[in-house]
Each structure stands twice: as C-alpha cells, then as structure tokens.
Amino acid sequence: MSRLVELVSVLVFLSQTIAHVTMWHPSAYGYDALNPNQEDLVNPLYNLTFDQWWFHGNISNPPADGEMLILPAGGTLNGELGCNKALTSYGDPNNPLRKVPYACDTIGPLHTTDTYGSSNPTDVKGCALSIAYKSDVYSITTEDFVVISVIYQCPWEKNITFHIPPDLPPCPPGGCHCAWHWVHSQLSGGEQIYFNGYKCNVTDTTNTVPLPPGKTANKCDYPTDTSNCTVGPRFPHYWLQKEQNNNFQDYYDPPFYNNEYGFMDGAQTDLYNTSDVKPNSGGGGSTPPVMSNDTMSSSTSASQATHTGGMSPGGGGGTSSMTSVSPGTTGGSNDIATGNITSGSGGQGGNGGNGGGSKEKGAKTCKRRNVISTSFRV
Ligand SMILES: *[C@@H]1O[C@H](CO)[C@@H](O)[C@H](O)[C@H]1NC(C)=O
Numbered sequence: 001m002s003r004l005v006e007l008v009s010v011l012v013f014l015s016q017t018i019a020h021v022t023m024w025h026p027s028a029y030g031y032d033a034l035n036p037n038q039e040d041l042v043n044p045l046y047n048l049t050f051d052q053w054w055f056h057g058n059i060s061n062p063p064a065d066g067e068m069l070i071l072p073a074g075g076t077l078n079g080e081l082g083c084n085k086a087l088t089s090y091g092d093p094n095n096p097l098r099k100v101p102y103a104c105d106t107i108g109p110l111h112t113t114d115t116y117g118s119s120n121p122t123d124v125k126g127c128a129l130s131i132a133y134k135s136d137v138y139s140i141t142t143e144d145f146v147v148i149s150v151i152y153q154c155p156w157e158k159n160i161t162f163h164i165p166p167d168l169p170p171c172p173p174g175g176c177h178c179a180w181h182w183v184h185s186q187l188s189g190g191e192q193i194y195f196n197g198y199k200c201n202v203t204d205t206t207n208t209v210p211l212p213p214g215k216t217a218n219k220c221d222y223p224t225d226t227s228n229c230t231v232g233p234r235f236p237h238y239w240l241q242k243e244q245n246n247n248f249q250d251y252y253d254p255p256f257y258n259n260e261y262g263f264m265d266g267a268q269t270d271l272y273n274t275s276d277v278k279p280n281s282g283g284g285g286s287t288p289p290v291m292s293n294d295t296m297s298s299s300t301s302a303s304q305a306t307h308t309g310g311m312s313p314g315g316g317g318g319t320s321s322m323t324s325v326s327p328g329t330t331g332g333s334n335d336i337a338t339g340n341i342t343s344g345s346g347g348q349g350g351n352g353g354n355g356g357g358s359k360e361k362g363a364k365t366c367k368r369r370n371v372i373s374t375s376f377r378v
Pocket residue numbers: 030040041043056057058059061354
C-alpha cells in the first residue's frame with residue numbers, strides 16, 4: 001500500500017535574470033506547453049540579427065496544431081501578460097503568483113518609473129497587437145504586419161483587452177499571424193523591443209476588402225497635432241536591431257505604441273482612411289479576400305482551438321510536479337547605469353537583450369523573484 005503525500009513548498013529567491021513581459025498564449029511561436037514556469041519568451045530584443053529577433057527567434061517552433069488567437073471583428077481579445085507564465089492561467093493553478101493582478105510581481109520588468117500597484121501609472125507607454133494576412137509564416141515580411149489594436153496603459157495589469165477593429169477582413173484559408181509588441185519608457189532601463197508571434201484568425205467579419213498596405217508610423221501628437229501622423233495601417237516599430245529596422249530614433253527617444261506615434265487607444269479605426277480603398281460591408285464572414293499569393297502549406301484539419309471570444313486556459317493545469325526555472329542568463333548582459341531611475345519596490349531597471357553581450361544603459365541590475373513550487377512524492 002503506497003501512501004502519497006504531496007508537499008508543496010514555495011521557494012522564493014532573488015536572482016539576476018533577464019525577465020520582462022510577454023502575452024502568454026498556447027498559439028505563440030516558442031510556447032512550451034510542458035513548462036508552467038516558462039520565461040524565455042519575455043526576453044527583450046536588442047542588437048540582434050533578423051533571425052534572432054523575428055518571431056523571437058522561434059519561427060521554426062510553431063504552436064500546437066489548432067492553437068490560435070481568435071480575433072472577433074468588432075469584439076475583443078482578452079490576453080494575459082506575465083513576466084513568467086506562472087503568473088497566468090497557463091501556469092500551475094496552485095502557484096500563488098496566479099493571484100498577482102499585475103503583469104509582474106515586481107516593478108523592474110515593467111520598465112517604468114511608476115510605483116508598483118499605482119492606480120494611475122504615468123510612465124507606461126503602451127503595447128500593441130498587429131496582424132499579417134498570411135498563413136505561411138516563412139512568407140511574412142516586416143511590411144506584412146500592421147497594428148490593429150493598442151492599449152496605452154500597458155503593460156500594467158495582467159489581464160488586458162485588445163479591441164478588434166470591426167472592419168478587419170477575413171484571413172486566408174490557413175489563418176493569419178499576429179504579433180504582440182511593446183517598447184518601454186526611456187526613463188527605466190536599457191532600450192529594446194518586444195516582439196512575439198502567434199497564429200491567429202479573424203472571425204465575425206463583414207468587410208471583405210483587404211487591408212491597404214501599411215506604412216511606417218511617424219512621430220506625431222495624436223490627436224492634438226496630426227500633421228505628421230501616418231494615416232492608415234501602421235507598421236509595428238522595428239528598432240535597435242542589427243537588421244531590418246524601420247525606425248531609426250535615437251536610443252533615448254524610443255518609438256512608442258501610443259499617441260506619440262499616431263496610434264489610438266483601442267482599435268485602430270483608420271485602417272481604410274487611405275487612398276481610395278474603402279471597406280465594404282457585404283459578403284458575410286466566410287469569403288476570403290482577394291489576396292496576394294499566400295502559400296499555406298496545409299489545409300489543416302481546421303481543428304480550431306477551443307477558445308472563442310478570447311483566450312481560455314490551456315494545458316498546464318493539474319500537474320503534480322513542476323520543474324524549477326533556472327534563472328537563465330543569456331549571453332552575458334551587462335548593465336551600466338545612466339541614472340534617473342526612481343526606485344520602486346523590489347528591484348528596478350532593465351538589462352540587456354539576449355544573444356550576445358548587449359550593453360545596457362540604465363539602472364541597477366534587474367532583480368526579480370522567481371517563485372517555484374516543488375512537489376515531492378514521499
Ligand atoms: C525561443 O526564443 C527564446 C528566447 O529568444 C530562446 O531562448 C529559445 O531557444 C527559442 N526557442 C526555440 C525553439 O528556438
């Protein structure tokens with residue numbers, strides 16, 4: 001007769017690590033369904049080759065079949081931000097980090113001068129959701145992604161809601177690709193971009209006219225002075241990398257996903273305010289738009305994920321043992337101070353990108369907690 005005693009202990013320790021934020025979902029490229037404490041997808045991107053930053057270096061590591069973000073045209077996509085998967089509903093249900101209402105359990109990885117837990121953060125610069133109307137991930141170029149939704153107060157709270165433009169057309173037969181983007185304040189940590197790719201699909205469509213081509217998002221002051229704003233679909237900011245940048249702002253003048261680059265808070269409502277292209281409203285949802293050649297490899301058994309109208313918790317619940325996360329330090333980042341970081345609780349600042357000795361301007365080392373649950377069979 002065997003007796004199973006499960007002891008769950010929570011070990012809290014401080015470690016120096018490169019750990020920041022991403023939007024966790026099983027449809028992400030590089031998602032590891034077996035690791036409830038996955039962290040690597042949050043690593044910032046700085047001074048990297050195209051292969052290293054594009055799809056976070058994980059283009060050959062697609063999500064499980066059928067996993068997709070579902071974007072209902074005119075509806076919302078609910079996402080979960082976390083500096084570790086453990087904070088989200090995709091982590092272990094018993095992990096106390098699940099109760100944290102913010103994207104991280106400390107302020108450092110959020111890269112803001114705001115005080116942790118503030119109800120009115122003022123140095124949070126916004127994150128974005130973009131879409132590329134191509135199902136073959138290898139055929140996507142930097143000019144295929146256009147930003148469709150922005151949240152000015154992001155990252156801050158863990159649960160986020162992206163409002164989806166009502167005039168999005170349907171995806172090609174194999175679905176679309178989406179990406180999550182963030183560029184943080186220059187006042188808190190070394191500069192970098194965040195870019196994670198996902199499979200996605202648009203539902204509830206009424207318009208069938210393809211999106212007009214995108215353009216680089218210009219610096220401006222929406223809506224006060226829109227004279228320099230880019231109108232129509234705007235590309236995400238590709239910045240500070242070794243290759244394929246589309247933004248060449250100075251290191252201390254980062255491009256943001258907010259009014260400072262012509263983005264509206266919420267759904268981008270000017271996607272068709274360009275040239276003569278206008279959306280129609282006929283069609284009903286199922287007619288694919290006339291598109292340039294999209295080489296979808298499989299016609300999939302279209303076992304669409306079980307998420308509708310948002311994201312549902314994926315696997316990862318109920319496992320009786322968890323592996324510990326080691327505080328991976330990729331490529332020897334090196335923080336050097338440039339000051340002007342107000343100290344918040346529990347560690348502050350940023351750190352270098354991955355992939356090779358990036359130098360970092362800004363602040364003390366980025367210390368954060370890793371909380372690890374360990375189960376023992378006795
Ligand atoms: C995914 O990206 C992370 C962070 O860049 C990297 O550590 C990991 O090795 C990548 N995974 C794959 C399968 O490429």
